[in-house]
Amino acid sequence: MSDSLEGQEGQPEAGAEGAADWAVPVFRTINTPSGRHALRLEAAFWDGLARLAQHEGRKTTDLVRELVVLDRGVGANLSSTIRSAVVKRLLDRDAALAPLTAPLALVKLMQLAPLPSFALNRAKTLVRVNEEFVRYLRNALSKTGPVEKAQLKLDQAAETLFAEIAPGTAVECGISIRLDNHEHRTQARIVIPPALSHPILVGFISH
Structure with a gap:
């Protein structure tokens, strides 16, 4: 047959x-x-x-x-x-x-990785961090205050990253993290989760 x-x-x-x-x-x-x-x-x-x-x-x-x-x-x-x-x-x-297409659901899933991770929207607003990021920042800046007030500045313009990062790829980018009068420099691997209604940059601290 x-x-x-x-x-x-x-x-x-x-x-x-x-x-x-x-x-x-x-x-x-x-x-x-x-x-x-x-x-x-x-x-x-x-x-x-x-x-x-x-x-x-x-x-x-x-x-x-x-x-x-x-x-x-x-x-x-x-x-x-x-x-x-x-x-x-x-x-x-x-x-x-x-459920995976709900706002930030995929970002939350990605941030289950045991690495300090943050998420920024097009307005460069910090929209989500994981627990590893909170611990990393407190150790790096010797601060115990609210991490939500941290300001992240990427060495590359956010719009450039949104335009150049293709699905399934990542770029290395230097970042500056500032909280109150304390500042910390490091590197992050930046990716863009697929299928989100509002694009978000997700970064994983690599150093």
């Missing part, structure tokens, strides 16, 4: 000329224990099936076969069942990831 989805992938059917690529119907067939099934789904749904299968560490054909079996129990139109299942599973995945 073949383990591949057969058909002319990406070939628009008659009457689909001018449609967006993701809306073009694509015809494929799949072999299952119950027989051979013809599926006509828009390209976007085939992409969704491939993405879901990849996330689950399985083959797309195995996922489609599972949904074909599901359809036999539901008794609905096969293509409609698969479309609905793709949307539902993607919505469930989106809901599971939603």
Whole structure:
């Protein structure tokens, strides 16, 4: 029994000329224990099936076969069942990831690393630090006052860093930390967390 989805992938059917690529119907067939099934789904749904299968560490054909079996129990139109299942599973995945997209949630997760870390917004306001940063600053400046009043000055302009740091990369930057009349110089590795509605620079003290 073949383990591949057969058909002319990406070939628009008659009457689909001018449609967006993701809306073009694509015809494929799949072999299952119950027989051979013809599926006509828009390209976007085939992409969704491939993405879901990849996330689950399985083959797309195995996922489609599972949904074909599901359809036999539901008794609905096969293509409609698969479309609905793709949307539902993607919505469930989106809901599971939603907590990570909440303001500062990803920054908080990053700052669980056992390194002194701070976060600055575009206004260069200190929006979050971790406990390691608090201890580091108190040791470096011999201060016990509120760390929230600390002022950080980067050797590179914040706007330059926002423009030049690509996702998955980092830059080394000198910083000056000032609290009351005390000042401390050090180096930090700067990154920008992905998928935040308001970009934030996250720095990890490296010295």
